[in-house]
Amino acid sequence: MSQAMLGLTADQVVSAMGLPDAAIVNQRVPKKMLLENGVPTAADRKLIQDHIEQVTWVAALKPANAGVPDFQDEQRTYLEVAVLTVAMRDLGGLTANSTKVKRISELLHRAIPYPLVVVLSEGEHLFMSMCHIRWAQKEADKTVLDGEPLFATLTADEFCSAFLEALAMSQQPRTHLCTLYQGWMDTLSAWQAAKVSGRFALSQSTAHAAERRAALQRCRELDARIASLRSAASKEKQLARQVAANLEIKALIAERQQAANIL
Known part of the structure; x- marks a missing residue:
């Protein structure tokens, strides 16, 4: 049976990332953590309670277990990149622009003070979200989102194999954790671009990746x-x-x- 018939799963995406064994955590994240952080509204709290089945902290990539140096400058400190999976329920009528799924991913990015690779699933539907974070200007030791989260619907289509192959950690830049994370973001942008251009191709440079995001x-x-x-x-x-x-x-x-x- 073909992959397109079987569909794409969160486990396939995480496996394709080729994460080092030493970085695997596989710990459940309690909803209480999400409810108490990120300043959710009453509607957000209901979204978390009603539609999140389970959040799993799959991996914590650090210099010691990933062989990639940390990164620090005036705007941000990346000591760790986290990979999370989110099993959702009862969302109904999912579309590529589902506001509920986007909001759930944004709440995760706001609640957890690390750059996150988030893979969300509900039934046969699969999504991926990433967003840079930076230090808050007026609050010490607080982080905020640095721009809009990069959010995409993942499907088992003609671009699937190329995307999964390109997602491998061994294919990403490894200068430091910030470039590693940006590499994954650029790979996801390439997936989005393929939906428009009809071909999957990685960005040729950092400048090209930024130009491509603006064009998208x-x-x-x-x-x-x-x-x-x-x-x-x-x-x-x-x-x-x-x-x-x-x-x-x-x-x-x-x-x-x-x-x-x-x-």
Whole structure:
């Protein structure tokens, strides 16, 4: 039976990362830790209680067990990179842009003061999330998210094998833990880019990876704008306004193609 028929699992993704045995922890993270950290709202607390089945701290990558130096500068201190799996339940109607799953992953990034690789699953649905953290400017010893979390839906498609192979720790930069983590983020960005470009290719450089992330974000923004205009145009009764909307849609599609070419 093919992998596409079987689907992609959290265990497959973690196994593909090729984590050193010495870094494996496999400890359950109590919900209490999430409820008490990250300043969750009442709605967040309900989300955690109702939809998280189990959080497992799979691995803690440190210089001593991973052979990768730590990293410190004025903005951040990376002494450890953690890999977590999250089993979810009763979410229903999952889509690639599920706000519930994204929020759960964000709460984890906020609650645990380490750079996290989070693999989330619910039934046949699988997601991956990463986000850099930095020191808070006004609170000593507090960390905050450094930008929006990188979040993607993982599926067993034509890019799956290449993605899993590229995910291996042995394929990532190992200058220090920050570059290792960024390497995994860039690999996930390559997966996202493949959904648009139709081919899986790793970034050629740090600059290319940043350019690719910006292009992906622009494609998402343009897709939303195009969808909105098409919806409005379909309801418009005045011919002149229909023509104007269609011309704008055409221009946006051309701009999206330019952004997609970067990928």
